[in-house]
Amino acid sequence: METTEAFTGLECRACDRFYDPQTGTHRCVECGGILDPTYDYDAVAVDRTTFADRPFDSLWRYAELLPFERDVAVTMDEGATPTVECPTLADELGVGELVIKDEGRNPTGTFKDRGATVAVTAAVQHGASDVVLPSAGNAGQAAAAYAGRAGLDSHVYLPSRSSFTTKAMVNVHGGDLTVSGGRIGDAGAAAADGMEEHDDWYPLSSFVTPYRHEGKKTMLYELVEQREWDVPDAVVYPTGGGVGLVGMYKAAREWEALGLIDEIPSFYAAQATGCAPIVEAFEDGREEHEPIEHPDTICGGIEIPDPGASRWILSALRESGGGAVATDDDEILDAAVAVAQHEGVEMAPTAAAAASGAWALTEAGEFGDEDTVAIVNTGAGTKNADVLRSHLMGQGI
Ligand SMILES: Cc1ncc(COP(=O)(O)O)c(C=O)c1O
Ligand SMILES: [Zn+2]
The missing domain is CATH 3.40.50.1100 (Rossmann fold)
Known part of the structure; x- marks a missing residue:
């Protein structure tokens, strides 16, 4: 994996267990807790001028404080919003x-693009071929867009209440769209069924991916x-x-x-x-x-x-x-x-x-x-x- 210098790994928010970024991919395998990326802040050599001297062009301008280098990122220059x-x-x-x-x-x-750029980059780094998530709509659209850009297949589960735009754009990005039930819980249950059948699908659900x-x-x-x-x-x-x-x-x-x-x-x-x-x-x-x-x-x-x-x-x-x-x-x-x-x-x-x-x-x-x-x-x-x-x-x- 091409990780940044200061990125040390992932810590479980519930039991403090520590994972290296290769083996810790989603939730804590011991307790099911949320994993949080950690850094050696002493190895982060930045001050205000470091950033001031850089173009304001993408969230990847903060790569020292992100897990992956900008040159491996699946990015469309997201972030840097007004x-x-x-x-x-x-x-x-x-x-x-x-x-x-x-x-x-x-x-x-x-803003879902900010999560998608880092999470889809992680999926690529972990060698995934397919990504999956339930979403209220926007995260699904973002995931389909970034997965498509990375050459991954995306499986997106949306409830019928999600907007026409997000459903349509998942299709336009080439995502595999499943619409189920009225609300997010229904989409979550359908996504869980899909994952059960396909254990090689890489989850991009929020707080399931760190x-x-x-x-x-x-x-x-x-x-x-x-x-x-x-x-x-x-x-x-x-x-x-x-x-x-x-x-x-x-x-x-x-x-x-x-x-x-x-x-x-x-x-x-x-x-x-x-x-x-x-x-x-x-x-x-x-x-x-x-x-x-x-x-x-x-x-x-x-x-x-x-x-x-x-x-x-x-x-x-x-x-x-x-x-x-x-x-x-x-x-x-x-x-x-x-x-x-x-x-x-x-x-x-x-x-x-x-x-x-x-x-x-x-x-x-x-x-x-x-x-x-x-x-x-x-x-x-x-x-x-x-x-x-x-x-x-x-x-x-
Ligand atoms: C436009 C918009 N705002 C806010 C949220 C909530 O985001 P969070 O999970 O960060 O609370 C969502 C999630 O779907 C969203 O689409
Ligand atoms: Zn744990």
Whole structure:
């Protein structure tokens, strides 16, 4: 395997068992825990100018802090997305500054490309021929795109509720698409059946592969660097499985440990009231979520009733001094429309949970006129234009 110098291997989040990257490929074989890539930070020789001297062209510009070298990466120059100033929204909310990290500008229109580039690179390094995953839609599209680019076959399981765009684009990328049941759990069960029949399929499911959160952590590096190392006070993130959230929290701790920043942002998980296991656990002071029995939200990407990494998510929220907030589907769609109309930024409904969550948090007094709030727009509005347009129709527009 062509790994980077400082990448040491993978550590189990549950039992601390350590794996070298060749043998540790997915979950911990002892306890089933999530594996997390680890680095020898003393071997990472970077400072602020290291990055400032590089073109802002792809997330692979942070290769020292990624498991693989850029020259073996399966990449389409994903990442390096803009951080957009939103002064009108900042005024409306009454916060000091509001920025949107616009992940809609990625190759397949969402931040899922960051996870796919690293996880598909790992699949290639492990000699896989086929990759498999269940997804609410966007991760499946990203996986099909990157697998195709790498010459791998992809097997993508989506629920019928996933958007037409994601289903269509899995086909366009040559993926083997299975649509099953209405929701993510149905797709997960069908994918498990598929894997049982094909033990050579390499799973790319979130937190089953250790590499998706690793790719997504770069959102935080970019956000801080784009603000000339001025760390935002708060980052509000639309949270389903929490892959991006724990990734960004890890990234903040890494840069703190490397002495690149002195403080970390407070992380906030935004969910929809129809499926808010993290918000409920946070408010109840619990360390782990309880699964939601009947999830129901129009925001498919965050309709995750049983997020397996909830301990990690909840500790990231608490240790960073952040929080959790849930808003209704109607408020979320209103927020998507408001952001599009006032700032021009197109947010997918799932992503707009972060905007609507930021509103609710501000109203609750969590952010004030001195604070810089960063909202992560995890996906392009055009991927769900039908849902956004229907919301207007529901208002007679
Ligand atoms: C647009 C969008 N935002 C957010 C999420 C949730 O991501 P995470 O697993 O990082 O919480 C998803 C997942 O499908 C998504 O598609
Ligand atoms: Zn373990």
